[in-house]
Amino acid sequence: MARAAAGPEIERLIQLLARLPGLGPRSARRAALHLVKKKEQLLDPLAAALAETRDTILTCEVCGNIDTQSPCTLCRDATRDPSLICVVEEVGDLWALERAAVVNGRYHVLGGTLSPLDGVGPDDLNIPKLIERARGEEVTEVLLALNATVEGQSTAHYLTDQLADCNVSVSRLAQGVPIGGELDYLDEGTLAAAVKARKAMGG
Amino acid sequence: MARAAAGPEIERLIQLLARLPGLGPRSARRAALHLVKKKEQLLDPLAAALAETRDTILTCEVCGNIDTQSPCTLCRDATRDPSLICVVEEVGDLWALERAAVVNGRYHVLGGTLSPLDGVGPDDLNIPKLIERARGEEVTEVLLALNATVEGQSTAHYLTDQLADCNVSVSRLAQGVPIGGELDYLDEGTLAAAVKARKAMGG
Structure with a gap:
C-alpha cells in the first residue's frame, strides 16, 4: 500500500487533474x-483563469457555442x-x-448525436432550435458537418428529413482521402468512399 | 490564420493548461x-483545489518536501x-x-543537481542544510537516491566528499536490470552495471 507523501489538498488536486482528458494518474502527479x-x-x-471561466462562461442561446456572452461572438459577428x-x-x-477558418457562416451545436441505444432521442439534442433557425428568412443552406461515424451519419439523415420543408438546401462534408493521407494506412471505408466520389483530373 | 472561436478568457485558460507537462496545445484545448x-x-x-493549494502550500524548512505544514508530515512522523x-x-x-513505501527514514530534497555548465553550484542546492542535518546525533546513514544520470552521479560524488567528516555511512541505490526489464531493450550502460554488480544465486 502506497503512502501519501503529500497532504490531502495536493492529493485532491492530483485526483482532479487526473480526470482531464490526456492526463493519467502519473502525469497528473507531475502536473x-x-x-x-x-x-x-x-x-x-491558472487558478485565476479557472475561477474566471467558472464565473463567466455561458452557452450561447442561439447556436450552443461556449462563450462569455450570449449570443456568442460568432453569432454577433456581422x-x-x-x-x-x-x-x-x-x-x-x-x-x-474555426481554426481551419473555412466556414464563414453561423454555427449550430447539436450537443451530441442520436443514439437510441443510449436513450438519446431528438428531444435530447438541440434540434428544435435548429429547425426554427432554418425556417428563418435569411437562411438558404444548412451544412451538416457531423462526424463520419455511424451515429453522425444517421443523425445527418434524420436532420435531412426534418429540414425537408424548411426551404433550405442541405449539404454534408465531402468524404475521401485526408490531405497528406497515405492509402496504405487508410481504412477500407475511406478508400471505398474516395473511389466512389472520384473526380475528373483538373475538374 | 486561425480565428479564435472562444472568448479571450477560454483562450487564456487553454494557453495555461498547455504549459502543464503532458498537455500540448491540442490536448489543452480538449481539456x-x-x-x-x-x-x-x-x-x-478544480478551481477550488488550485486556489486552496495556492493558499496553503509550503516548502518544509527541514527537508524541502512540499506540504501544507512545515515541518512536513514526513518530518513530523514519529x-x-x-x-x-x-x-x-x-x-x-x-x-x-513513498509510493513504493521502501524508505522508512527521513528525506532531504536537494532541489536539483550540480551543473557547472548551467551555473548551478553547491550554494544553489539545499546542501548546507543537509550537512547540518547529517551532523545531528541520531543520524547514522545518508542514502543518496539520486538519478542514475551523469549529473546525479557527479552530485552524489560531491556529496560523499562533503559528508566524509559527518560520522555517517553514505550509501547509494543499487544499479542493474529493472524488475520486469528485458535485456534486449536495455542500454549498454545498464547491462554493464548489472554484470559488474552480479550476485551469487541464492545470495
Missing part, C-alpha cells in the same frame, strides 16, 4: 508538482454570412472548423 | 472544453527512523519512493 514549483508563473494564473448554418456535434468540432 | 462541459463535477472543484536520511533531487523523486 501538480509542476504547478506547485511554478507557483507565481503558473499556479496563480461580417459572417447569415444564409449558412453549419451544424456540428460538439463545441470542439466548431473550434476545429 | 478546457471538458472542464467547461463538466462545470459542476470538474471545473468548480514512527519513521530518524537515523536514515534519504537524499533525492526533486520532490517528485520523494513521492515516487
Whole structure:
C-alpha cells in the first residue's frame, strides 16, 4: 500500500487533474508538482483563469457555442454570412472548423448525436432550435458537418428529413482521402468512399 | 490564420493548461472544453483545489518536501527512523519512493543537481542544510537516491566528499536490470552495471 507523501489538498488536486482528458494518474502527479514549483508563473494564473471561466462562461442561446456572452461572438459577428448554418456535434468540432477558418457562416451545436441505444432521442439534442433557425428568412443552406461515424451519419439523415420543408438546401462534408493521407494506412471505408466520389483530373 | 472561436478568457485558460507537462496545445484545448462541459463535477472543484493549494502550500524548512505544514508530515512522523536520511533531487523523486513505501527514514530534497555548465553550484542546492542535518546525533546513514544520470552521479560524488567528516555511512541505490526489464531493450550502460554488480544465486 502506497503512502501519501503529500497532504490531502495536493492529493485532491492530483485526483482532479487526473480526470482531464490526456492526463493519467502519473502525469497528473507531475502536473501538480509542476504547478506547485511554478507557483507565481503558473499556479496563480491558472487558478485565476479557472475561477474566471467558472464565473463567466455561458452557452450561447442561439447556436450552443461556449462563450462569455450570449449570443456568442460568432453569432454577433456581422461580417459572417447569415444564409449558412453549419451544424456540428460538439463545441470542439466548431473550434476545429474555426481554426481551419473555412466556414464563414453561423454555427449550430447539436450537443451530441442520436443514439437510441443510449436513450438519446431528438428531444435530447438541440434540434428544435435548429429547425426554427432554418425556417428563418435569411437562411438558404444548412451544412451538416457531423462526424463520419455511424451515429453522425444517421443523425445527418434524420436532420435531412426534418429540414425537408424548411426551404433550405442541405449539404454534408465531402468524404475521401485526408490531405497528406497515405492509402496504405487508410481504412477500407475511406478508400471505398474516395473511389466512389472520384473526380475528373483538373475538374 | 486561425480565428479564435472562444472568448479571450477560454483562450487564456487553454494557453495555461498547455504549459502543464503532458498537455500540448491540442490536448489543452480538449481539456478546457471538458472542464467547461463538466462545470459542476470538474471545473468548480478544480478551481477550488488550485486556489486552496495556492493558499496553503509550503516548502518544509527541514527537508524541502512540499506540504501544507512545515515541518512536513514526513518530518513530523514519529514512527519513521530518524537515523536514515534519504537524499533525492526533486520532490517528485520523494513521492515516487513513498509510493513504493521502501524508505522508512527521513528525506532531504536537494532541489536539483550540480551543473557547472548551467551555473548551478553547491550554494544553489539545499546542501548546507543537509550537512547540518547529517551532523545531528541520531543520524547514522545518508542514502543518496539520486538519478542514475551523469549529473546525479557527479552530485552524489560531491556529496560523499562533503559528508566524509559527518560520522555517517553514505550509501547509494543499487544499479542493474529493472524488475520486469528485458535485456534486449536495455542500454549498454545498464547491462554493464548489472554484470559488474552480479550476485551469487541464492545470495
